[in-house]
Amino acid sequence: MSYTSSEMMTVAAARALRNDDVCFVGIGLPSAACNVARLTHAPDLTLIYESGTIATRPAILPLSIGDGELCETALTTVSVPEMFRYWLQGGRITLGFLGGAQIDRYGNLNSTVIGDYAKPKVRLPGAGGATEIASQCGRTFVVMQQSARTFVEKLDFLTTLGHGRTGRERRELGIRTAGPQLVVTDLCMLQPEQDTCEFIVTSLHPGVTREQVQQNTGWPVRFADTVAQTAGPTADELAVLRELNERTARAHRSDS
Amino acid sequence: MALFFRLEEAVSDLIHDGDSVAMEGFTHLIPFAAGHEIIRQRLRNLTLIRMTPDLIYDQLIGAGCARKLIFSWGGNPGVGSLHRLRDAVERGWPNPIEIEEHSHAAMANAYAAGASNLPCAVFRGYEGVDLAQLNPNIRTVTCPFTGERLACVPAIRPDVAVIHARRADREGNVLLEGIVGVQKEAVLSAKRSLVTVEEVVDNFGPRSPNAVILPKWTVSAISVVPGGARPSYAHGYYSRDNSFYVKWDEVSKSRESFLEWLRLEVTA
Numbered sequence: 001m002s003y004t005s006s007e008m009m010t011v012a013a014a015r016a017l018r019n020d021d022v023c024f025v026g027i028g029l030p031s032a033a034c035n036v037a038r039l040t041h042a043p044d045l046t047l048i049y050e051s052g053t054i055a056t057r058p059a060i061l062p063l064s065i066g067d068g069e070l071c072e073t074a075l076t077t078v079s080v081p082e083m084f085r086y087w088l089q090g091g092r093i094t095l096g097f098l099g100g101a102q103i104d105r106y107g108n109l110n111s112t113v114i115g116d117y118a119k120p121k122v123r124l125p126g127a128g129g130a131t132e133i134a135s136q137c138g139r140t141f142v143v144m145q146q147s148a149r150t151f152v153e154k155l156d157f158l159t160t161l162g163h164g165r166t167g168r169e170r171r172e173l174g175i176r177t178a179g180p181q182l183v184v185t186d187l188c189m190l191q192p193e194q195d196t197c198e199f200i201v202t203s204l205h206p207g208v209t210r211e212q213v214q215q216n217t218g219w220p221v222r223f224a225d226t227v228a229q230t231a232g233p234t235a236d237e238l239a240v241l242r243e244l245n246e247r248t249a250r251a252h253r254s255d256s
Numbered sequence: 257m258a259l260f261f262r263l264e265e266a267v268s269d270l271i272h273d274g275d276s277v278a279m280e281g282f283t284h285l286i287p288f289a290a291g292h293e294i295i296r297q298r299l300r301n302l303t304l305i306r307m308t309p310d311l312i313y314d315q316l317i318g319a320g321c322a323r324k325l326i327f328s329w330g331g332n333p334g335v336g337s338l339h340r341l342r343d344a345v346e347r348g349w350p351n352p353i354e355i356e357e358h359s360h361a362a363m364a365n366a367y368a369a370g371a372s373n374l375p376c377a378v379f380r381g382y383e384g385v386d387l388a389q390l391n392p393n394i395r396t397v398t399c400p401f402t403g404e405r406l407a408c409v410p411a412i413r414p415d416v417a418v419i420h421a422r423r424a425d426r427e428g429n430v431l432l433e434g435i436v437g438v439q440k441e442a443v444l445s446a447k448r449s450l451v452t453v454e455e456v457v458d459n460f461g462p463r464s465p466n467a468v469i470l471p472k473w474t475v476s477a478i479s480v481v482p483g484g485a486r487p488s489y490a491h492g493y494y495s496r497d498n499s500f501y502v503k504w505d506e507v508s509k510s511r512e513s514f515l516e517w518l519r520l521e522v523t524a
Contacts, residue, residue, distance in 0.1 A: 027334050050360060051282050051435045063498045064333030066283025066435045068491055079468075080282055080307070080438045081364040088361065089380055112357075117390055123342045125331030128308075132361035132381045161384040173383045174404075252498045 003233050005186035006145075008205050010036060010241055011233040013097075013143045013184040022046040023095045024088065024133050027065050029143045030097035032244070033184075035061060039240045048093060050129040052078045061248040084129070088136050096137030098130055098160065099144050102152050105198050105219050107142060107162025107180035109134075110155040117157060130160040139178040146185035152218040163197035187213050189230060193222075203228040259428035259478050263452065266477040267293045270448045271416050274323075276303040278367075278414040278446060279312060282437025283333065283496070286312050286488035287420040289481045290452050292522045295319040305414055307363045307438065311487070311504050314338040315522070317353060318514050324354040326412075328363045335501055339508040349511065357391060362409045367438045369411035370445025381407040417446035420485045421470075422492065423460070424453045428472035431460050434491035436468055448476045452484040454493050 013033035017023065019042040025034045027049075035058065038045045046055050051066030055075035062070050071077050078087070087093060100109035101124050111130060115121030134140055144150060162180045163170055170179050183190040183199055187208045190199040200222045201213055206229060214221055233241075261269070271277060271294060279287050291312045294302075301323040304313050309330045316322055318340030330341050344353040358366070365377035378397055382388040388407075397408045419439040421430045430451050432439055443449045451470070456478075460467070484490075487497035507517045 051284070051437070053435065063335070063501065064283045064496065066333075066437075067498075068284070068434070068489055068495050071284070071435050071491065077435055079436050079440065080360070081368040081441055084361040084364045085368070085379070112387070117386070120346060123330075123337075123345045125329050125337075126327070126357055127359040127385075127387065128329030129360040131359040131385055131387070135383050136380065158384070158386045164384055169384050175383055252502075 001235055001238060003238055005205065007233055007238060007241060008230070009143060009145075009184055009186040011237045012189060012205065012230055013141065014040065014237070016141060016182055016184065017042050017045055017095070019044045021095045022048065022093050023097055024048050024050070024093045024129070024137055026098050026130070027062070029099055031061055032241070033143060034097060035244060036237065036241050039244065040237060048083075048087065050080070050083060052080055052083045054078065054087070059247065060251045061244060063252055084132065088129075088132055091136065093136070094138040096133035096140040098133060098140055098142050100130070100142065100160065102150055102155050103142060103144060103183065104152060104155050104162070106164060106167045107183065107192065107197075107199055108155055108158050108164065109142065109160040109162065110157045112157040112159045114156050127159050134160045134162070134179065135175050136177060139181045141182045141184065142180055143184045146187045146213070146216045148216055148218045151216065163192060167197035187216060191224075198222065200224050201227060203230045205230045206232045259472060259475060260456075261477045261479055263289060263293050263479040263481055264297075266450050266479045267297055270450050270476055271299060273299055274301045275415040276305060277416045277418060278305040278412065278442045279418040280306060280437055280439050280442040281420055281485065281488060282307065282435055283310075284435035284437065284488065285420045285422075285439065285485050285490060286310055287418050287452055287484060288312055288486060288488060289484035290418045290420070290450060290479075291316055294321060295518070295522050305412060307360055308333070309338060309341055311338070311501065314340040314504075314508055315518070317341050317344050318350065318508070319518060320350040322353055323351075324356065326356040326358070328358045328360045332501060332504060335505050339505070340514060343511070356393060357387060358394070358409065359387070362394070362407070363412070364438055366409050366412040367441035367445055370413045371441040374411055376408050376410050378406050378408050412445055414442070414446045415448065417442040417449045419443060419449070420452045420481075420490070422454050422490055423457050424451070424478050425457055425459050428475060428478055429460075430470040430475060430478070431463070432468040432470065440468060440470065443470055443474060449474070450477050450479065451475050452479045452481040454482050454484070454490050456480055
């Protein structure tokens with residue numbers, strides 16, 4: 001069965017979620033992956049969106065972090081201060097799922113500016129919830145399209161702390177959560193090396209070569225001693241993802 | 257009924273040039289009609305405060321109402337950039353804009369501190385990130401009990417808070433339901449407040465004793481504006497016009513098409 005690299009990415013990210021995770025979900029790719037997980041192997045996965053919706057089970061993917069669908073299908077909806085204070089800072093969330101415009105080898109993310117902060121070439125949306133999601137969820141996953149422009153040697157701006165500019169910063173800053181443990185792209189999966197916390201390639205998606213990964217990485221990327229091959233999406237996974245996307249497109253078309 | 261005013265009157269009485277204004281609503285219940293009235297009244301030099309500037313502040317910024325923006329996530333949710341915000345930040349059009357940037361956790365805590373009549377908010381956050389070096393309003397305090405270093409930002413205390421709610425009762429009490437965001441905190445942290453509502457009801461009827469209600473004595477003015485949150489939504493009344501959010505990307509991309517939209521949809 002044929003599939004796109006973007007579908008492979010979403011499915012690979014979905015598989016990494018556990019049934020007992022309590023997951024803080026970012027909009028876009030993370031939201032798609034989390035809902036595919038919930039509709040396949042992880043039916044009890046708890047999804048939390050920063051608009052305050054706890055244990056939500058949307059039938060379609062929300063366009064925004066606070067679509068009505070999220071509130072209507074949630075177990076409960078709390079205020080935004082309560083969400084960030086009691087639930088996120090309170091340590092109740094096991095997994096944060098993030099994206100970004102740039103990532104470096106230690107899993108630090110930039111979603112603020114390209115160029116200089118005071119005189120940016122491109123002004124990006126900014127931190128939103130990501131800064132504290134990254135420091136306060138038990139662990140985080142990142143899902144992004146991989147290219148030499150997005151996987152960079154040096155971030156233009158450090159919006160969200162991964163393992164810091166040295167790989168050791170979390171411990172030095174007294175942060176007790178694990179930080180980024182997995183990066184899923186349209187080409188491969190990367191995980192932090194045990195001692196250095198540098199992200200190294202641990203699995204290549206079907207048909208992807210090491211050269212391709214290097215061409216799309218802005219630093220000399222390293223590979224694990226044994227690099228696995230990601231299993232292609234199953235018919236069931238693809239069907240769930242495509243039906244979800246189709247339901248979503250239909251719903252968003254009919255809004256006005 | 258002293259609380260109830262026409263929207264034009266409420267905006268001109270409560271909001272003045274140079275004010276700090278927090279127009280809140282986290283995706284849900286964004287007070288667009290009040291924003292458009294601010295544009296029509298040509299208010300200038302406002303400090304606009306909002307966690308997610310969204311289309312409402314893209315419009316106010318493009319219309320030249322803002323001198324400064326305090327925010328934590330400035331995108332068009334699920335779509336992309338806010339082009340008018342970007343044009344102001346990157347090229348100073350229609351006027352240069354000062355930005356004070358935070359994270360969501362900081363803004364949410366700062367509103368709660370404002371509502372609590374505290375000078376600042378204390379929380380865990382901002383560890384190891386560049387924003388903490390660039391924004392002088394991000395500082396740290398040491399816990400006097402444990403010695404832990406904690407993040408600290410000033411409380412948000414706007415001159416005016418503006419929110420949209422589903423309904424008020426005849427006495428002027430306001431019921432907040434659904435995704436309630438930081439609206440209660442915004443109103444309680446502000447010197448003055450304007451609430452637009454979908455409708456006025458004789459009474460709220462059966463409700464949970466824990467329903468979120470702003471008593472009439474916490475609100476300066478209420479204006480009845482059905483549809484006042486469009487293209488955002490009012491739970492139970494109308495849904496989010498996601499296709500407008502998608503379309504806004506095109507409308508707002510060039511100065512010309514934005515000004516044309518402004519003329520046809522807001523100022524005409």
